[in-house]
Amino acid sequence: MEQQVQRTRRRLHVALVYNGDREGGPEHPEDRGGTNDLRTMIRHMAKSLRRAGNKVTVVPLARNLSAFQRKLRRLAPDVVFNQYDDVVHGALYEMRLQALVRMMGFPITGSPALALGLTRYKHMSASLLQGAGIRIPFCTDVLERVSDVDRRAWPFPLIVQPSQEHAGIGLDRTSIIHSKKALRDRTRIILKEFHQPVLVQSFLPGREFNVAIIGGRRLRVMPLAEIDYSQLPAEIPPIMSYAAKYIETAEEYKKTRVICPAEVEPELAREIISTALRAFRAVGAWGYGRVDIRLNSEGRPCVLEVNCNACLDDGVGMARQANHVGITYPRLLQMIVKAALEGQPYDADIPMI
Ligand SMILES: Nc1ncnc2c1ncn2[C@@H]1O[C@H](COP(=O)(O)OP(=O)(O)O)[C@@H](O)[C@H]1O
Ligand SMILES: [Mg+2]
Numbered sequence: 001m002e003q004q005v006q007r008t009r010r011r012l013h014v015a016l017v018y019n020g021d022r023e024g025g026p027e028h029p030e031d032r033g034g035t036n037d038l039r040t041m042i043r044h045m046a047k048s049l050r051r052a053g054n055k056v057t058v059v060p061l062a063r064n065l066s067a068f069q070r071k072l073r074r075l076a077p078d079v080v081f082n083q084y085d086d087v088v089h090g091a092l093y094e095m096r097l098q099a100l101v102r103m104m105g106f107p108i109t110g111s112p113a114l115a116l117g118l119t120r121y122k123h124m125s126a127s128l129l130q131g132a133g134i135r136i137p138f139c140t141d142v143l144e145r146v147s148d149v150d151r152r153a154w155p156f157p158l159i160v161q162p163s164q165e166h167a168g169i170g171l172d173r174t175s176i177i178h179s180k181k182a183l184r185d186r187t188r189i190i191l192k193e194f195h196q197p198v199l200v201q202s203f204l205p206g207r208e209f210n211v212a213i214i215g216g217r218r219l220r221v222m223p224l225a226e227i228d229y230s231q232l233p234a235e236i237p238p239i240m241s242y243a244a245k246y247i248e249t250a251e252e253y254k255k256t257r258v259i260c261p262a263e264v265e266p267e268l269a270r271e272i273i274s275t276a277l278r279a280f281r282a283v284g285a286w287g288y289g290r291v292d293i294r295l296n297s298e299g300r301p302c303v304l305e306v307n308c309n310a311c312l313d314d315g316v317g318m319a320r321q322a323n324h325v326g327i328t329y330p331r332l333l334q335m336i337v338k339a340a341l342e343g344q345p346y347d348a349d350i351p352m353i
Helices: 002-010 035-051 065-075 093-103 113-120 122-131 146-151 180-194 242-246 266-282 317-323 329-342
Strands: 013-019 055-061 079-083 141-143 158-162 198-202 208-215 219-221 225-228 257-259 287-295 301-307
Touching: 013 035, 013 065, 035 055, 035 079, 035 329, 055 065, 065 093, 079 093, 079 329, 093 113, 113 122, 113 301, 122 198, 122 266, 122 301, 141 146, 146 180, 158 180, 180 198, 208 266, 208 317, 208 329, 219 266, 225 317, 266 287, 266 301, 287 317, 287 329, 317 329
Parallel strands: 013 055, 013 079
Antiparallel strands: 141 198, 158 198, 208 219, 208 225, 208 287, 225 257, 287 301
16 A cells, blocks of 8 residues: 555646637747647657656646636646747746745746746846846846937947847847947837837847756756857857747758757866856756856857756757766656656745635
8 A cells, every 4th residue: 555655646646737819829830939849848748748747637727727627626636738839928027936836836837927027128137147247248237228228328239139038039130230220120129029128238249058957946947059140151140049949941050050969179168167057056047957158259158048947849959968978858758747746945835726
């Protein structure tokens, strides 16, 4: 009997939650960032979590929050695997979903609501990182009106993007700015199209790295990945734009490579890793995440952003980096589940049902 209880305990019931809303606009087959690709990833993730020994129920959330809550309560999972990414309602829905699940009393993978919200507001997390003594790109500023451009002098080149997007949304060939007029034009376009403040930073010309971090109280850093832009023609700026990330037919996509593991001199690697770890902790991230880093003109690592619940698609990003130290995809997912069950030391577990 006791043995049976132990066995049951080991087999966790995981509720895999994702955004089941199909209102993301028309699907383009060459765009790997659409809902069809998301569904394929969720299916594969469920299969891999089962392979890791869990019972898995996939729970899409699409508009009907009460139905979602009823379902979750009925399932009473041991842990919720959070894959809720909201491109429809805007940056803050991810943190709201996380908070809701926590208030229902379930452990949930990845970062707490505070970190999810904070890091989706790029200018806020940048100021926090700077306040914590972590290097960020020089000249980071936020513009809420076109006339804000006249507030100060600007050292060009700059990179300009919507301040509350992710996944390269709002970044394209026009994002690197060399004049005040171009800054004004780009600001006007972003304010109109994205209805959100505009993030302006010095454009860092140096090498770019992704640092994948996994764990709760004890963090593990995966082998570094470097983005190689050397094949790009001169007219395409070396940045991880939406096209470079997702549009298979775009030159940006075809000519941007990821080198993993990256070849980095040990001293620089140490500086990159310690910067990333400090940034991860500073924003209150938990469980897993990816820190994007770029070197400034002096060769020093600066934090571009902390991606709290970073993409977990198999074979790319974090999963690829983990694979280089023998961490299989099912094991990676299980490590993330384990960090969720470990819980943050100061996060009280008091369900409000
Ligand atoms: N200050 C900067 N200097 C140089 N490149 C940058 C800078 N900020 C962003 N980038 C480029 O744009 C990409 C996306 O920017 P990031 O802030 O990480 O937004 P996202 O959330 O869309 O990934 C980065 O991976 C990098 O290539
Ligand atoms: Mg990024």
